[in-house]
Amino acid sequence: MEFRTDRLFIRPFRSTDLQDVFDIYKDDDTCRYLLHDRWTFEDRQEKFNKKVKNSSLSKETMLSLAVVHETKVIGDLSVWYTDMKDTVEIGYSFSSEISGRGYATEAVGNLVKKLFDEFHVHRIQAQLDARNTSSQKLCERIGMRKEAHFIKNYWNKEEWTDSIIYGMLLSDLKES
Template sequence: MNLSTERLTLRPIQKEDITDYFEFYSDVENCLYLLNEPWTKENMLENFSPKLENKSFLKRTSTLLSVVYKEKVIGEISIISTNMKETIEIGYIFNSNFSQQGFATEAMIAVFDYLFLTTETHRVYADVDSRNINSAKLCERLGMRKEAHHIEDYWNKGEWTDSLIFGILKREWEQR
């Protein structure tokens, strides 16, 4: 799958992307709310290799896309199939050096357009750590509604964390 916007290209991950991926996956602040610890030079290849094969650590079918701006990978978007009919979970991480420029919103709009306008997707949702204010704001900019706030529902990195569930339906996306 390849998608294009005014400034971005979204495409499958390539082995040459590893250095750019290391930039955002080794950033301690960037990984604070992710399930994985920040990458190190020692585990970089081990963590990156499964991405080349589109293997999700969640053991579900996923499509991973590199978000490219001017020949540099500035983010990753996960499109994860769920067990529920025509329902997709999305995930994302972006290089913090490129924040506050609208890249995440632009990339996610392209993904939502693809999912809702060219596939049979009925619903897209995101499961966000409640402390990740920037991620919640992105979901809101995309027109997603907060559907749930689960209290201490996920054990991660030695502590119980709250989750926010954001969702949007195909008909809502088409009406926006």
């Protein structure tokens, strides 16, 4: 899957994207609410290779996409099928350098449209750390609704954390 938006090119990762992706994931603030720690110089190639391998979405494989602005990768989108029929979960990370410019909203909003239109999914959901207010706002901007808030249900990075589930159906998709 690859597509263009007004300002972005969204495509599978390429081997030449390693440094841009490392720049995203070496940042402690970017990784604060993710399930993994920041990338190190020593493990970056191994972790990046997994993203390159995730080049198509199927019931068995996750899709990882680079969000490119001009010539630089500024974000990472992930999509995978859940155990529920025709339901996918999305995840995303963006460079802290581009915060506040609407790129994440543009990329994720267009991704959900593609998932409904081309993959004919029934439902899209996102599960996030409840402290990640930026991610909550992004979900709401693209038309997702908050469906659940679980209290201290997830053990991550040596602490119990709350998680929030956002979801949407095609009928929830906001007109742009």
